[in-house]
Amino acid sequence: MGRLSALFDPDTVAVVGATDREGAVGRAILENLQNGFDGEVVPINPSRETVLGLECYDDVASAPSVELAVIAVPPDIVLESIRNLAEAGTENVVVITAGFSETGSEGAERERQLRDLAAEHDLNIVGPNSLGIMSTPNGMNASFGPERPLEGSISFMSQSGAFITAVLDWATEQGIGFQDVVSLGNKAVLDETDFVREWGTDPETDVVIGYLEDVDDGQAFIEDTRTVTRETPIVLVKSGRTDAGAKAASSHTGAIAGSERAYEAGLEQAGVLRARSVQELFDYARALSGLPEPDTDGVAVVTNAGGPGVLTTDAVGDSCLEIADFTDETIAALTEAMPDEANVYNPIDAIGDADVDRFGEALEIALADPNVGSAVVVSAPTAVLSYDDLADTVIEKRETHETPVVTCLMGGQRARDAEKRLREAGIPNYFDPARAVSGLDALARFREIRERTIDEPETFDVDRERARRILARAERRDNNRLGVESMDLLEAYGIPTPAGEIVDDPARAREVAAEIDGDVVMKIVSPEISHKSDIGGVKVGVATDDVYDAYEDIVARARNYQPDATIVGVQIQELVDLEAATETIVGMNRDPQFGPLLLFGLGGIFVEIIEDTSVRIAPIGEREARGMVDEIQAAPLLRGARGREPADVDGVVETIQRLSQLVTDFPSILELDINPLVAGPDGVQAIDLRLTVDTDELDTEDL
Amino acid sequence: MGRLSALFDPDTVAVVGATDREGAVGRAILENLQNGFDGEVVPINPSRETVLGLECYDDVASAPSVELAVIAVPPDIVLESIRNLAEAGTENVVVITAGFSETGSEGAERERQLRDLAAEHDLNIVGPNSLGIMSTPNGMNASFGPERPLEGSISFMSQSGAFITAVLDWATEQGIGFQDVVSLGNKAVLDETDFVREWGTDPETDVVIGYLEDVDDGQAFIEDTRTVTRETPIVLVKSGRTDAGAKAASSHTGAIAGSERAYEAGLEQAGVLRARSVQELFDYARALSGLPEPDTDGVAVVTNAGGPGVLTTDAVGDSCLEIADFTDETIAALTEAMPDEANVYNPIDAIGDADVDRFGEALEIALADPNVGSAVVVSAPTAVLSYDDLADTVIEKRETHETPVVTCLMGGQRARDAEKRLREAGIPNYFDPARAVSGLDALARFREIRERTIDEPETFDVDRERARRILARAERRDNNRLGVESMDLLEAYGIPTPAGEIVDDPARAREVAAEIDGDVVMKIVSPEISHKSDIGGVKVGVATDDVYDAYEDIVARARNYQPDATIVGVQIQELVDLEAATETIVGMNRDPQFGPLLLFGLGGIFVEIIEDTSVRIAPIGEREARGMVDEIQAAPLLRGARGREPADVDGVVETIQRLSQLVTDFPSILELDINPLVAGPDGVQAIDLRLTVDTDELDTEDL
Structure with missing residues (x-):
């Protein structure tokens, strides 16, 4: 597969199936391309001489060299069209045509052939069943969708074409711009991971956002995405979060639902910021695309309005940030600069008669405080305050201090011009204090992601051949299940047993x-x-x-x-002495998208009634394994709460890592439970075991 | 205190401290009143003959009869002004002037005198330190704040004047209208409970909304509000939810922070819908002010856009609603009416080429289904769909079926006209599917509140005199604490002890x-x-x-x-046989705002590590007591999970009620813990007890 950048920056785009028939998709695409694309547009249709005033070619062979082709012909001639394109040297194809895997077995077979064709000719294919793609720097709208969006640094992929249509018109109104936009369609060839990889190396893309209903290959997605997110933030709406939503997603795109817990873990391990709504997606994206990273978690709130200041403070309390603790110098400077009635402790209430100068002074002092990593300017409209001037002041202070600042200039029409100025300077303005803080929160959460070390799995010295022989016992069982008689499987992987x-x-x-x-x-x-x-x-x-x-x-x-x-x-x-020990459960089941989903929890009521468990996608290293132990609510019990002797947490962490290695080495293990794994002060012991083996898979496993 | 309606509908309003000096508050109020008020406006200022062209009076005695006076004079002459007003027969006063309890001890003393004056003359006083009040039907803007809002059926109170200023300009842009607006200021006399009571009987108010930083008298608030919320929905932002926010609130209005858990319980028991942000406040209010109540929890989703349909379904999954299960007749009718590619199961995907007629037909069929209690229409913009026509169709269907419908016509500028039409018909349109569903969720949650029976506390036959004598033992203790030696206190209130x-x-x-x-x-x-x-x-x-x-x-x-x-x-x-029993904890501590806060949880790790507890404000009846037991995560353990014999849950519920009665009868009990209360299959027993008694309070308790 060649570089994807040619998809978004071709010199020549052919529209296969171009027509000037009103209402036809082949016309809409051509019109969209004619409207601003700075390259050459080539209509291809054997039954036309010209289309919309452009010379039309019978086939790609007779046309000038085509870098990107957009296909809008009936489904039964799509494959032939692609073959012709490949033979003529075109490597990048967007298939608009529907009627593939989303329509039943005939379509699914057609999609399989399309995939084979792509592999054979090393083609980049978007779709089928795609709305198309767009790129703003060259003015290309190779879609039958809405008008090209404003130019910006957000690149956007969506598994739903309608989602793109729905969002772009609104984004233009909000002044939100994009770099590249792609409607993924059925993802027969190119999928989310390909575009994450592409945009991760695109210097013009500051933020990747997306709407997904499933992830094609969870393991590849985690592996590639966690590298990209060390530089480029990724914000995704993954729908089908709830049971009802998952059912709806599967009837929409035929997405095979992995479990929501697997997605939650997989996206988190990949370093993706997950948005729960369209609004959150863009609230995060706006902050991440325009602002620098905060140095510390302390937030300064500068306001002329007590109530909204308190609301902002609450929002900070809900976030991963904290209200900055001002230094004595800051307090002294604010006391000097502000009137007596003002509150100089954070949140700074410059009170209702604050003009732009007083606001600017308060912000200047706050941003100079080493404990302040970001700031929110919150204002109610007053007679003495010009929002336009306030916008200019905030822009200037933000630039001088290289500190992220967001604004919440509350108001309707009177805030619009100021909002525009701020936006142009990369500062998002929000009506609601809670949303303003959520923008800063996204910045801080992304910083945490960037600072993570890649959690490389440790490779323990294990007896893989012995494990292979033990698993093979399942072939002699009707139900492919193994139990306590196979505890030697755990021994082979160095997990202690009595x-x-x-x-x-x-x-x-x-x-x-x-x-x-x-x-x-x-x-x-x-x-x-x-x-x-x-x-x-x-x-x-x-x-x-x-x-x-x-x-x-x-x-x-x-x-x-x-x-x-x-x-x-x-x-x-x-x-085993259970008196001083804690019973835990370590298990795994395979998710259709993400593969081995590890689970940890305390035994009995904690798992069954409180449902206090943590999960990760294997393989994991020590950091994630430790995270699994730390994040359960009952974790203090292992660490020696209520006068107990602390359990061997390191032993639990190592057991989770060894299990991660086992289930990664043997995809034939479909599910496995060590229940209980007893964790005492001096070590851990696996007391009982159950697992199910896919014996067909086992036969293919090479050692 | 007279009826508050005269506050909002006076024939004559005096501005005490009226002036035509530019920038003065006394001028701003007069200007606001002159701009549209349909009653008489009377400036009062001994040093002017006319103000802004109106005849000015030296004092209220020489002026025509005044029904409402707005006071904007220096703090040291506020009390005198009020006394003059009272003597002249004016009962309704808004004190704009600041410099009372928010400024220190001198101001606090002044506020105390103001309160006494109000009591003496039976005055309705808003403020001091208020922005003023507004009422739209008579065009009255008796504030120095922003322009009068649009007329509507939402009445709005705020403990922050700036919050009103910040919100009204925005609300006008959004087309959101109001009935009455009041800036509560320091709440020296009239507080939130007074306005809840007033608006609860106002036929023109459909929804009460508010921004509060504290509640003055939690017990009175619950008592009165839970009656009002049987008819009128109340949505409140109570800020200071987080520790940081509570600290900020206390430095803003001097609000004494009760605990967040007490507020959460108190507002819930009062039937208040609590919003966490400004946006949520208005999202709820818009749905509650314009739409009928849903009959059932089933939601129909009608869309032309698969992805946004899935997002809507997820939002339903997050809410208290559910995706309606269509009847066979509905499925048959949709199959007949929709194209083959459409999804006729809920969410209905009428697919991308749906025109208004197809949308209308799908909505018509869905609304006729008896399992559908409400509907969301979600649309992406397409070439074949006019949003304006879609708006008209939705309005017609909604009215025919008397079923709540909200819309999510996604898009920017092109959705604006349709949005306006919908709004005028009482249908809120939201850009984000999640917000649309949250509007319907508010309707369903309010229905649940309306359907509640008032949870009257049961009065058990107890030995109050004996309890009084036992509590008196604390007088002989240095630390006012009683322990296990006072278990007879529980016996006196019928709580079983060994x-x-x-x-x-x-x-x-x-x-x-x-x-x-x-x-x-x-x-x-x-x-x-x-x-x-x-x-x-x-x-x-x-x-x-x-x-x-x-x-x-x-x-x-x-x-x-x-x-x-x-x-x-x-x-x-x-x-006591602990083997077959479960240890629980029943306790109480007193919250400064709400009074006795009851707590229930399972003993040991559940309370200390998992923090799995439930709380209520006493007094409570059986329903709330049972709710306390049901809502803890570990509740199944009491009900016989994992093969245990079920504990005597009724006994636990009765113990909670008896404790509620005890701590209500004796405000001298500052805190009390029954730990453990052992719940076995055959009954409950209190095994240990600790309490702290306020012996001064005890002396005042009359039997």
Whole structure:
């Protein structure tokens, strides 16, 4: 696949299926291109001599060299058109035509062929079922959508064409400009990850925004995006957040819903700022595209209006920022400069009779404070204050201090001119104090993302071949499930398990128990019996002398409960002291988009009732594994709350990392639960295990 | 205090301190009144003959009869001016003048005198330190603030004058109109509860909105507001939600911050819809002022744009509403009416080429479905769709079906005319689908509030005199604290406690133990020793024969630990079976604004680590008490999760109600904790108790 930049900056664009028939898509695209594109536009249509006054070509072979082709022909001749383009040397294609995978099996087959064609000829294909693409620097609107937006530094992708149409008209009214815009359509070839990669290296793009209904390849997305977000902020609306929304998304674009928790984790690990609404998307984008990064989290609030000042302060309290603690010098300077009735502590209330000079002075003093990393100027309209002058003052102060400043000049018509001036200087103005602060919050959250180190997974020394052999046991099971009898899988990956083994006669049971210090736990091992305790299949704290009888009793109960069950034997296990320990759960299930989703939580009620769990997409390194432990509500219990001895948190973190390595090494493991993983002061031990193996996948796994 | 309606609809308004000096407040008020007020305006100023062309009077005595006076004179002559007004028969006064409690002790004294004066003459006083008041039907702008807003059915109060200034200009641009507007100022006399009461009976007010930094009398507010909200929706921004915001609010208006949790509970119990931002305040108000109530929670989404349709569906998932499940008839009718590519399941995607007729048909069919209680029309701009026509169609359908409909006609300039038409028909249009849904959500939440029964507290048969005597014991304690030795306080209010008593010699200890079935628990009782277990002051499961020795041991340990401690004795208590029971905590502390704040949670880690608690303002009835139990995350544990026997939840609920009665009967109880209240399958028992008593308050409590 060639560089995508040619998609957005071609010298020549062909419209395949160009026509001057009113209302036709092929006409709309041509008109949009004629309206401002600074390159050459080539209509292609065998049944026309000219279209809209331009010379029309029968086919691409007869046309001048074409760098980008936009295809708007019936679905059954799309593939042929693309083949012709490829043969004529055109590498960049936008397929507007619908009637592919979104319409059923025939369309899906057509889309598969289109994908093959792209691979064969190394083509960049956008769509099919796309509204088109736009780029403002060269004036190109290669879409049948709305008018070209204003020029700006935001690049924008959307899985919904209507979303682009809906947003651009509004954005123009708001003075928000764009660099490139792409309607992703069915994403047969190029998807979100490709455009993230492209815009990540585009010096003209300051912010990438997008509307997505799914992510095609979650692993590739995380891998590439987390590199891009070290430089370029990405803000996405990922819809289908709720069950109802996911259902609607799947009927809209046929998106296969991964779980919302997987998206949440995956987007977070990728360094994406996630917006929950269209408004939030643009509130974040406006701040990120025009303002420098804050040095510290302290915010100064400068206002002439007490109430709105308090609202702003509340919004700061809701954000990841904090109200800056002014230095004594700042307080002294403000006391000197402001009238007696003013509040010189943050928020600075310059009171209702503040004019532009007093506002400017307060802002100047605040921005000079080393504890101030950003500022919000909040104003109610008054007779003594010109919003236009205030805008100019804020612009000047912001530039002098290289500090991000947002404004909230409250008011209707009277704020419009000032808003425009501010916008042109890259300062977003918001009517609502809460939204102004959310803009600064986005800047601070992006700084945190940039400062992250890439969380490289550690590669532990493990016995992969042994694990492979253990997993292969699942092939002899009807349900592809493995249980406690396969604890040696964990041993192979260095996850501690209690001493013991599975035995199949009572005398051997006694021998094994004798080798273990103290009493033992005995559990029936049978793939068909999952609720072992309920049928009397578990005995805890059995003394060596009682092991023989206990063995016979357990087996008898199991046979009695389910006569046809396969009895593998009885597990004899070291009795782990649960008194001083905490039961945790470490698990994994595979998400259709993102792959292995790791889960951590405390056992029992915490997972089942409080639903206090954390998740990550594997593979992860130590930072994310530690994050999983830290972010559960009950984390203090592990760290020794309420007079308990702290558990071996490092051991838990390492176990999560080793499990990450295991499930990454073996895509055949569909789901796996270590429940419980007991975490005591001196270490962790996996007490029980269940997993499901895809045996077909297993056969393809090369070691 | 007379009816407040005269404040907003006077025949004659006097401006005390009227002047034609440029920039003076007394001039601004007069100008605002001259601009449109349909009553008589009377300037009062002893040093002028005329002001702005009107005859000016020396004092109110010489002026014509004045129904409302607006005072803008220096602070030191405000009281005299009011006294003159009262003597001349003026009952309604707005004090614009600042320099009262917001400025220090002299001002606070002046404000106290103003309050006395109001009481003496039965005056309605707004302010001091108010921007003024407005009413649109008579064109009255009795403020020095911005221009009079548009006429509408929203009445608006604000504790911040600047908030009014900031909002009205914007609201006019947005086409949002108001009935009455009041700047509350320092609330020396009239406060939020007075205006809630007034507007609750005003047939012209459809919605009350407000910006508050505190609530003066939380108990009165809840009591009166919950009656009003059975008819009239109230939406409030209460700022100072966060710690930073609360600090800012207290430096702004001197508001004494009650706790945010108390406000949250108090506003909820009062039936107030709480907005978190200015935008949310008006998003809710617009829906509540123009639309009927939904019959059911099912929402129909009708769109021409897949992506925005999915976003709308997500927003419904976030709200208290749900995507309506269409009947078979609806599906059949839509299948008939829509093209093949359309999605006829909810959200209805009429696809991109939908014209107004298709939109109208889809909406018509959806609104006829009995499962649909409200609808959102979401549209992206297209070539075949006129937003103006779509607006007309939506207006017609909404009116025919008496069902609330909101719109999200996405776009900038091209949506403006349609938006205006919709607004005039009472239909709010929002750019963002999430905001459109939040409007419908407000309607549904208000319906739930209206449908609530008033939660009358039950009056249990209790021994109040006995409780009074027990509380009086605190007078003999240095720290005013009572502990486990006062468990009889709970008995007096019918809260079950284990059998047993406090004894002061070992022989008696043995006698008491002998009367109790099974083993006993023994605890040192000493006001100075709070961590009894830590010093060996507690013994659990003592057999009757061992009680004598255990007594001596416990007392010896206590004396050894703290030789000067007062040893009241040792408590001998029935051993409660904790195995099958759940430990809960029921407590109370007093909030400065709202009074007794009840708290409920499960014991130990749930309260201390997970912070899983619920709160209410006492007094409460059964519904709120049950709500406290139901809303904690761990509630399923009480109801028998994970194979446990369900606890006596009714017993817990009754205990909460009895505690509510106790702390309401005795304002002298400053804080109280029953920890634990053990809830088993057969009942509840309070095992331990701590409380603090305000002994001064106690003396004033009459029985």
